[in-house]
Amino acid sequence: MSQEDTFKKIISHAKEYGFIFQSSEIYDGLSAVYDYGQLGAELKNNIKSYWWKSMVMLHENIVGIDSAIFMHPTVWKASGHVDAFNDPLIDNKDSKKRYRADVLIEDYIQKIEAKIDKEITKAQKRFGDSFDEKQFRETNPRVQANQKKIDDVLLRFKTAMENDDLAEVKKIIEDAEIACPVSGSRNWTDVRQFNLMFDTKLGSVNDDASTIYLRPETAQGIFVNYLNVQKSGRLNLPFGIAQIGKAFRNEIVARQFIFRMREFEQMEMQYFIQPGTEKKWFETWKEKRMKWHKALGNDESNLKFHDHDKLAHYANAATDIEFKFPFGFKELEGIHSRTDFDLGQHQKFSGKKIQYFDNERNESYVPYVLETSIGLDRMFLAVLSASYKEETIEKEDGKKDQRVVLAIPPALAPIQLAVLPLVKKDGLPDKAREIINTLKFDFNCHYEEKDSIGRRYRRQDAIGTPYAITVDHETLENNTVTIRDRDTMEQNRVKIEELPEILRSKVSLNSLLKKLEN
Ligand code: ATP
Numbered sequence: 001m002s003q004e005d006t007f008k009k010i011i012s013h014a015k016e017y018g019f020i021f022q023s024s025e026i027y028d029g030l031s032a033v034y035d036y037g038q039l040g041a042e043l044k045n046n047i048k049s050y051w052w053k054s055m056v057m058l059h060e061n062i063v064g065i066d067s068a069i070f071m072h073p074t075v076w077k078a079s080g081h082v083d084a085f086n087d088p089l090i091d092n093k094d095s096k097k098r099y100r101a102d103v104l105i106e107d108y109i110q111k112i113e114a115k116i117d118k119e120i121t122k123a124q125k126r127f128g129d130s131f132d133e134k135q136f137r138e139t140n141p142r143v144q145a146n147q148k149k150i151d152d153v154l155l156r157f158k159t160a161m162e163n164d165d166l167a168e169v170k171k172i173i174e175d176a177e178i179a180c181p182v183s184g185s186r187n188w189t190d191v192r193q194f195n196l197m198f199d200t201k202l203g204s205v206n207d208d209a210s211t212i213y214l215r216p217e218t219a220q221g222i223f224v225n226y227l228n229v230q231k232s233g234r235l236n237l238p239f240g241i242a243q244i245g246k247a248f249r250n251e252i253v254a255r256q257f258i259f260r261m262r263e264f265e266q267m268e269m270q271y272f273i274q275p276g277t278e279k280k281w282f283e284t285w286k287e288k289r290m291k292w293h294k295a296l297g298n299d300e301s302n303l304k305f306h307d308h309d310k311l312a313h314y315a316n317a318a319t320d321i322e323f324k325f326p327f328g329f330k331e332l333e334g335i336h337s338r339t340d341f342d343l344g345q346h347q348k349f350s351g352k353k354i355q356y357f358d359n360e361r362n363e364s365y366v367p368y369v370l371e372t373s374i375g376l377d378r379m380f381l382a383v384l385s386a387s388y389k390e391e392t393i394e395k396e397d398g399k400k401d402q403r404v405v406l407a408i409p410p411a412l413a414p415i416q417l418a419v420l421p422l423v424k425k426d427g428l429p430d431k432a433r434e435i436i437n438t439l440k441f442d443f444n445c446h447y448e449e450k451d452s453i454g455r456r457y458r459r460q461d462a463i464g465t466p467y468a469i470t471v472d473h474e475t476l477e478n479n480t481v482t483i484r485d486r487d488t489m490e491q492n493r494v495k496i497e498e499l500p501e502i503l504r505s506k507v508s509l510n511s512l513l514k515k516l517e518n
Contacts, residue, residue, distance in 0.1 A: 007326035010388050011257050013404065017463050019043065019384070019414075020258060032254025032262045039463055040380070042414035042444065044265075047379050048244055050412065050509060051267045054292055054516055055242040062240035062269065063233055067221025069246060075220050076197065076213050078349035079342065080314070085216060086193040088161075088169055089252045095183035100252045101169050101191045105157055108178050110328065112146050119143050158309070166191040196249045198262075214248035219371060221245070222270045223342045226367075227354055230272075237356055237367055238281070240271040244376065256327055258377040265376035270338075272367040274358065278337045281370040282317050286335055288516075289321060289372050293332075295515040296409045298386055304329065314341035321374075323382045332382055333374035340366040383408060387464060393489070406464030407487055410507040415446040417503060418460045418468040424449050432471045435481070435496060443503055461486055466507055469499070 014020040018037035022029040036044050056064045076082050088101040119142055124131045137143055153176060160168035169191045179186050198214040215221065222241045229241055244267045251260050258264075273281050286305065293303055301324070308318040317337040322329040343366045347354040355364045387407045395401050410416070419436050421428035429449055436445045446465065448456050453470060460468050469481040475496075483502065484491045494502065505511065 003326050003328075006388070007257075007385075009390075010326065010385055013388065013406075013462070014040070014384060032251060032260065034258050034261060034377075039414040043383065043408065043412060043464075044376065044380055046412040046414070046509075047376060047383065048267070050512060051292075051374070051376075051379075052242065052244060053509060053513055055240065055269050058513060058516060059240065061235065061238065062242055062271075063229060063235070064242045064244075065222065065225060065229060066245065067218070067225060067243060069215050069248075070202070070212055071215060071220060071224065073212050074349050075224060075346075076216075078345040079220050079223075080345070081197055081213075081216055082195070085196050087196060087252055088166060088191045089194040090170065090173065090191045091189040092180035092183055092185060093187040093189060094185040095180050097180060097182050098252055099180075101166075101173060102157070102161075103253050104173055104178050105153060105169075105176070108176050109150050109153060112150050116143050116146050166193070194250075194252060196251065198248050198250050215246075216249050217247050217373070218243050218245045218266045218268045219270060219342070219373065222268065223346055223369075226272065226343060227352075230356070237358065238271060238273045238277070240269050242267075242269040244268075256325075258381050259325065259327075259330065261377055266373060267376055267379075268371065268373045271370040271372075272356070273370055274361075275340065275365060275368045278316065278339065278368050278370060282319075282335065282337045285370055285372055286319060289333060289335060289374075291516055293321065293323075295512055296383070296412070302386060306331070312336070314338045323378075325381065326385050332378050333372065336371045336373070338369040338371050340368050342369060343367060383412060403458055403461050405461040405486060408464035408466075409512065410466035411509045411512040413464045413466050413507065414444065415460075415463065415465045416443045416467065416507040417445045417499075418456070418465045419445055419447050420453060420456050420468055420470050421449050422453060422470055422472040426473065427476060428471050428473070431475055435469070435471065435499070439499060439503070442500065443507065457484065457489075467503065 017039060019040035021035045021037055023033035023035050024030045052064060055062050089098055090101045090104070091098050116137075119140060120133060120136065123136050123140070124133075137147070153172060156172050157169065160166075160172065167190070170188060173188060174186065177186065180188075197216050199211050200214065202210045202212045222243055225241070229235065230239070244265065246263060247266045248263050251262055254260050254262060271281060271285065290303065290305070294300065303324075304322050306320045306322045306329075308315075308320070312318065315336045316339050319335050320331040321333040321335070323332040343354045346352075347366060354366060356367050357364045384406070387409075389405050389407055391403050391405060393401050393403055408414075417439065419432045421432040432447060432449075436447055439445050446460075448459070450456070451459075457468060464486070466486045468484045468486070470484070471481055475481050479496045480493050481496060481499075482491045483494050483499070
């Protein structure tokens with residue numbers, strides 16, 4: 001199955017089972033805005049808890065806040081977003097479609113990369129075990145020519161962006177003969193800068209002074225509260241402030257499902273540190289964040305760091321944690337050493353002193369900041385795409401069958417336990433409900449009595465429920481049930497009274513959080 005097909009399947013699976021719906025679908029939808037359905041909301045909440053607890057509960061010196069979406073407009077002047085939060089956009093005159101110039105170039109590069117990959121796969125087959133990919137890349141003329149094309153375009157684009165040379169960006173698109181995917185033409189407008197912030201008016205006075213923005217990142221809510229939190233919490237450096245909340249960006253090209261949305265959620269943590277210690281903390285947080293991802297049992301080859309060559313105006317070191325989405329490796333999380341840029345800017349624009357008195361050093365200074373910033377929706381997509389599996393299985397009668405299973409890490413699964421009476425009679429439903437009534441305070445349980453037991457198992461597999469118990473006639477005799485494991489499909493008979501312990505050891509967030517401590 002091609003990667004594109006897998007991605008399409010994941011999207012329709014997410015809709016079919018109530019994870020994600022297009023926003024306002026009955027009105028034909030709103031582009032790049034999505035709603036989380038009944039199972040999606042559960043999964044999203046579990047990811048949030050995992051992140052929040054790993055930050056706030058596991059670190060004595062990290063606290064969490066919840067700041068407002070609306071902020072004073074000067075915040076965005078100070079942060080640089082009013083002047084510099086732009087994307088280069090270009091329109092195709094025939095299709096009237098708008099694109100991000102950098103994305104067009106990125107897609108062009110990806111196509112060439114795909115050609116290189118094809119050559120490599122072909123050669124791998126031909127040479128078998130003796131194949132040396134590095135040597136092949138360095139010597140094969142076709143691969144070399146394609147790699148040169150990529151390097152040339154990347155260098156030209158990087159230089160053009162650094163020099164703010166939008167005419168050159170257009171020229172790159174023309175020289176690469178990039179055509180509009182819709183009209184197929186190369187009839188492009190000039191490239192312009194486009195600010196990504198949504199604005200709106202505060203109150204009833206419709207003048208410039210009342211223009212406010214929907215925050216494009218949650219981080220600024222943390223910076224402007226730095227002093228409040230530090231003083232009221234009597235916190236000493238280093239300490240962190242974490243926050244989960246909505247952010248809004250008027251993305252020019254919104255595509256790839258929930259990867260790039262116009263309304264999305266971020267989980268950000270700003271770690272305030274002594275100037276000069278930023279390299280150490282950068283390494284520490286890189287390691288900690290990667291550990292957080294790997295604790296989910298993610299295939300290690302799905303994750304990698306990508307260090308930035310071109311740093312944002314506020315950063316002196318930056319890396320992305322990239323995840324192998326169905327459409328390739330893309331940014332999932334950013335880790336940035338932001339120096340004293342943000343607090344310094346707010347100090348300047350507000351005229352208020354934003355400093356820390358360091359008893360050890362006996363001096364005051366503006367703290368440095370190390371940031372970790374992850375998109376909740378992107379994390380959701382990462383979990384969903386890593387867990388989607390189509391399997392051929394053998395039934396008891398020896399026949400083959402297909403199943404779709406979401407192998408979601410048990411601690412994040414929307415439903416943790418399905419309770420299934422074998423038949424709808426003989427008191428089995430009552431017994432099943434009795435079991436749920438004792439477990440529902442600790443676990444998200446789901447009762448289902450419709451259809452054959454086999455079909456019910458399939459449905460639970462498809463929504464990622466890690467355990468299903470079946471209540472049968474033997475249950476009434478000796479208070480035992482069969483418990484079925486989603487991944488192995490093995491069934492064991494256990495005592496009802498053992499269920500809380502079994503579940504706790506396998507599906508609780510604690511088991512996941514403990515992995516972070518080792
Ligand atoms: P990209 O280069 O993909 O646009 P970015 O570098 O602008 O992302 P940051 O400003 O570093 O992103 O934001 C931090 C995190 O927020 C990203 O790593 C990503 O997970 C998430 N994020 C950013 N923009 C979006 C979006 N439009 N939709 C969903 N998540 C987003």
